[in-house]
Amino acid sequence: MPLTPFLDSQQSDEIAALLAVASEGSFSAAGRRLQRDPSVVSKRIAAMESRLGVRLVERTTRQLRITQAGAQLVAQLSAAVAAISDAEQEASLGAAEPMGVLRLALPAAMGRMWIAPMLSEFISANRHVSVVADYSDRFVDIIAEGYDAAIRVGELNDNRLIARKLTDHRRILCASPSYLAERGSPSTPADLANHNCLRFSGFASFPEWRLFKAGQQHRALVQGSLTSNDAESLLAAARHGVGILGAGEWLMSRDLEAGRLVRVLPDWLLDGADGGVYLVRPSARFSPATTLAFKDWIETKFAEAPPWPSIAR
Incomplete structure (x- = not known):
């Protein structure tokens, strides 16, 4: 018979008795731990066995042994008790003032x-x-x-980490109006081969640019006059008309809003959706x-x- 969602006092007492016997190895030691007579501990386990329809403890005149079914139940109940303790501790910590x-x-x-x-x-x-x-x-x-x-x-x-996605992350292509006025705006990813591309060396796909659009993919081994592991230095170069920058939209959004940069190949994303921004x-x-x-x-x-x-x- 399965346990009900809410344990009554009898079930709680039976669980405490079984866990104490499994831990202490005898009814007398379990009784001392629970501050109960050993006969009371034995009766509680017998009641649990009757309710569940399975032998949990083998008893002899000299010793007792937890059965396979009993050991499995002890493991599950121990995990449940630990989870309850964890939940209480988590609630206690969450209620405390951060310091x-x-x-x-x-x-x-x-x-x-x-x-x-x-x-x-x-x-x-x-x-x-x-x-x-x-x-x-x-x-x-x-x-x-x-x-x-x-x-x-x-x-x-x-x-190993607990992760919470805060927002999507998109990488896009941008350049300054002055650069595009001088060099023209690419109309396809293949046109990037004829442009000065500002490359961030921290991309997993470096030195390639992998572009995606509605199921289409294009891999471009782009070249340029500036490669860096610092996104802000690449942004400064893009503002000054040096070349086309592929980076996160968060990096270029202010410049796009102000008109210092404009989108290039706006239907294409660099490295696809590329995950998100996470708190871990x-x-x-x-x-x-x-x-x-x-x-x-x-x-x-x-x-x-x-x-x-x-x-x-």
Whole structure:
């Protein structure tokens, strides 16, 4: 007979008796642990066996042994009890006032341009939290290096982490009006071979540009006068008319809005949808109140729209 969703006192007592016997190895030791007479412990297990229709404990005059069915039930009940304890602890931590140090790993350019201005609001609202923010495009092992959370851009490949998608991530092509006036605007991806392309060396597909449109793909081995691992330096070059830049829309949205840059091959995306922007944190049993506060705060900030100006699809 399966357990009901809500345990009555008899079921709770039976579970406590079985777990105590499995842990202590005898009715007498289990009775001492539960502060009950050994005969009461034995009766509770017998009642549980009768209710479930299966032998859980083999009894002899000298010893007892947990049966295979009993061992399986003990393992499942132990996990359930641990989950209840975890839930209570998580609730307790979440209710506490955030305080202490919050260590964050943030992407360099996006972090400086968009997360840093927002972060001051979080600090102002949480006076007892001290934030240590590391802005870098290197891969950060947040578990090994002791970070509480990180913002990741693109595809995720670490299943040890709890991830929450904050928004989509699109890579697009842009150039300045002056560059396009001088060199012309490409009409197909193949035309990129005749243009000066500003290349970000941090792309997984580097040195290729992989372009996608409605099921079509084109791989272009582009060339250009500037290659860098710093997105903001490439953006500065694009503004000055040096060439065509392929990068995240978040990087170029202000310049597009102001007319300093315009879309190139607007129907094509670079590297497809390319994942998203994610908040990731260690998949530990418990998250400190500071981490939970930051999680709730940044999810709220991104809930309606990302902080950068929207670009027509």
